[in-house]
Amino acid sequence: MPASVFETPTKRKTAPEALADQMLSGDGESIEHNELISDRDVHKTCYVIKPSGDPRKKAKRNHPFIRLDQSIPETDGHVVDRWTLYTKSIANIQTRLESLLNDADESTLHRVWKYVTSTRDYHHDAYTLLPVGLVLAGANISSHARLFTNMSKYIEQREAQKVATVVVTLRDASSLREALRKIISQLVGQRKGDDEDEITARMNTVPQGDQTDKRLSYDLDVLVDWFVKQESVEKIVVIIQDADGSDGNLLPEVIRMLFVYRNRLPFVLLLAIATTLPIFNTKIPKRTIGMVDFESFDVLRTDDSLTRLLDEILLSSSTQLLLGPGLFRSLLKRYNNHTKNLETFTSAIQYAYMTHFFANPLSIILTPQAIEKSEVHIIALRTIPSFQSYVADWTSKEECDTEHIRELLTDSTSLLAFVGSCQKEFYEFVSRQSDALKLLDVLQDASSTYSSTTVKRTRAGLYADAITGALRGSPIVRELVMFITKMSAATVDNLARLIDQKFDKNSVIRKMRDSWNIGSINGKASHLKLISNISKAMQEYLDANLNSYTDIVFHELFVFDSVSLCENTFAPRYRATIEQALMQPSYYLCHPSEAGELEKPFLSVAHALYRESGTLINIYDYWTAFHQVVIAKCDTETMDNESLQATNEDEDADYSSRLTPSPTTLSESQTLALFYKAISELKYLGFLKEMSSKRGGNKNTVAVLQKLVWDGL
Structure with a gap:
């Protein structure tokens, strides 16, 4: 802290001193920049300085991207193109990410909804315990808000006007009064469309006959009167979003108050637990535990959700950016060992997209027309390592087409056409990798009926090895091909059924399966010939499609693999x-x-x-x-x-x-x-x-x- 803050200037400013203070602004008189302030104006509290001449207006940007002048000098048009590509790409995946996350929580939301509707009507029953659902939502507290907001909407949509829900956080309430005030104000205000502050402000001035209601805003009797007037409401669901994070006895006191009013208000309490049940039980007094009827719900997201994320976002037909093997292994390790949270995983994907389009000036390659007239981008394309390796390998051949290389190095139109063909090759590579991983998944499912000791590897676990070509000739591929040579007729039928379920009719694997003619097989010899042909076809297909992404020229433009950048962002030191x-x-x-x-x-x-x-x-x-x-x-x-x-x-x-x-x-x-x-x-x-x-x-x-x-x- 500068030392001058302790001093109070005692000398009144003279005119030159006031003019030197050019950061003054306010409602005082305005003066010109070249006009001196006279001594008669010193008593004024503030001045408006008007610079002489018209100041240059700063151009306003409607996007956060900046020009990257360090490596490739860009124009404002190139920056706008990068921003446009980013917004289109991120909008394309955000919708699918939201749908994926909602579907991943579908089973938990359905079980909680069934629990709320199945709790019997204990209205006017003084001996019924308070129904409390413990939702084990995981340690990632940042995802709890979205989960319980969706839970509230899910219950209200399926119960129409029969259930009133309220989501509260106890960290915003310093006492029991504050917590009850939040519950009451939100429940009373949500049916009228008023916000919490308006309801709380007039809570004490509700006219009743000739007198004014003097009850306090945290009195649950106010909620009782509201419930009596709501003929359609049958249950009141209170969701506490941070149950195990509350201080002191606040949560037990809230539970006790809801238990006291259980015969007048049909409460159902849902508590979000970020830890475990044994740890949570140590924080609740035994007297409070005797007032409630607990039932737990574990928010389990299986590997199927991660597999679906891989199919619909990373390896879909509209994929514009592929996560590199190093980055994906880092994210998958963090997911399996620490978070087990899809929100964190999807946030990393969105961050990768943002970093790629923000920091890579060549990301506008997705629209080649944007760089047709930019010579600096075309020169930069020729300096990419994969292109230089392609030229070196091509020229090292004994018989090579030197004219083709000369055109790429001298003609901009030929280079852009070659970039377009590489982009199509990238899309085909993504499609082949997706089908190959699905096939390995199908073969593992079929082999599980043959050998119970086989440990299945998920598609997410095989992704990094698949795109680097490490799976070609790997032990898992050899074992699966060996399994095909030992299949029985029933196993062949099961394999054909799984292929029909997982692949489209126009896919290469589906056409391969149609050529088997399983119905015409009779006898051991024909069966052995069939499984021999199947194993040979599968081996050839996997060897041909499990290639490395580094075989694609200009793969640096389509693959993002910055491990250190994402590690410093999501696990900073x-x-x-x-x-x-x-x-x-x-x-x-x-x-x-x-x-x-x-x-x-x-x-x-x-x-x-x-x-x-x-x-x-x-x-x-x-x-x-x-x-x-x-x-x-x-x-x-x-x-x-x-x-x-x-x-x-x-x-x-x-x-x-x-x-x-x-x-x-x-x-x-x-x-x-x-x-x-x-x-x-x-x-x-x-x-x-x-x-x-x-x-x-x-x-x-x-x-x-x-x-x-x-x-x-």
């Missing part, structure tokens, strides 16, 4: 970033002093002394060292200011030098305040904690600070 900011503040701050050097923040000064000390730091010694560093800094800047004032005789320059933020005017009390502030910030960041220590045999304790983060510093 906070400690390294914080330490770099404290040790090298110039990396983030851009506020140099008049001498052209960056003034080091006081927090960085305290952190530097922290790194030089031992495990235990005497707080008085810490303060003494901090004070000496600040004093030395003050002396240096005082000498600089004196030399500046000696060469500057103008009164205005003298005044501006005194306005410069510097610690030269800091008193000891102000320095102590800054020291306490720096220590508090280090404690907040987790570097320090307070403790007391005894010296020798003395009974007096000494205040010390203990390092919490010191290893490696």
